[in-house]
Amino acid sequence: MPAPRIHDSVWPQLDALALIEGRPLVITDADEVLFMxxxxxxxxxxxxxxxxxxxxxxxxxxxxxxxxxxxxxxxxxxxxxxxxxxxxxxxMTPVPGAAAALAALSARVQIVVLSNLPEASRPAREKALALAGMAYPVVANTGLKGPVVRHMADIVKAPVFFLDDIPHNHTSVAQVAPDVQRVHFIADPRLARLIGPAEHSNHRVDDWAEVRLLIERELEALGW
Ligand SMILES: [Mg+2]
Known part of the structure; x- marks a missing residue:
């Protein structure tokens, strides 16, 4: 099986991101993490x-x-x-606490929303995020997330955190970007009860106030 690669439609979006080298990065999924x-x-x-x-x-x-x-x-x-x-x-309804946690974290990190969705839906997603007080850049991804996370981590050269509800996305990131801290997050309590921590995640947290504390604690432990 060939190594996973970044889809052609994703490259221009990554090039447009203007990621800052030397500033920690939070890469967050949207569905079931920022939106219900x-x-x-x-x-x-x-x-x-x-x-x-x-x-x-x-x-x-x-x-x-x-x-x-x-x-x-x-x-x-x-x-x-x-x-x-x-x-x-x-x-879509935003997940409670997400906007406040990300706003607080913004003092120390840069934020990118990495969502697997049709590129045609990207403007609607950006609009929903802006309405919810989360006007962060959106990358509409196709396929595995690992290679995209690897690419971003290589640019920032600083601690990177990855949040997602779907276990195989954690596996993909763990395979090619094991240095990235992976937080398994599921907003809906019924769904959250159906599965335990993703095998390839480092943390399982389903609450944004706790995510904020976790990231702040990890940054301090790493000397950032
Ligand atoms: Mg999701």
């Missing part, structure tokens, strides 16, 4: 005749037709997910 993804998606499903059977930590395999109780075929599930991002990205 599940809550919003469930409301959208309900409006479209479906619901989420939350018996496991998966989306596409858990969507059911509300009338028939049957599992939605993969194509239907994907269409619903696409439709949700297209129609509701701008109006």
């Amino acid at each position: 993804f599940l809550q919003g998606f469930e409301a959208y499903l309900e409006d479209n005749g479906h619901y989420l059977d939350l018996s496991s930590f998966a989306l596409v395999g858990n969507i059911k037709n509300a009338a028939t109780e049957e599992m939605a075929p993969v194509e239907v599930a994907k269409d619903l997910l696409d439709g949700f991002f297209r129609e509701r990205t701008e109006t």
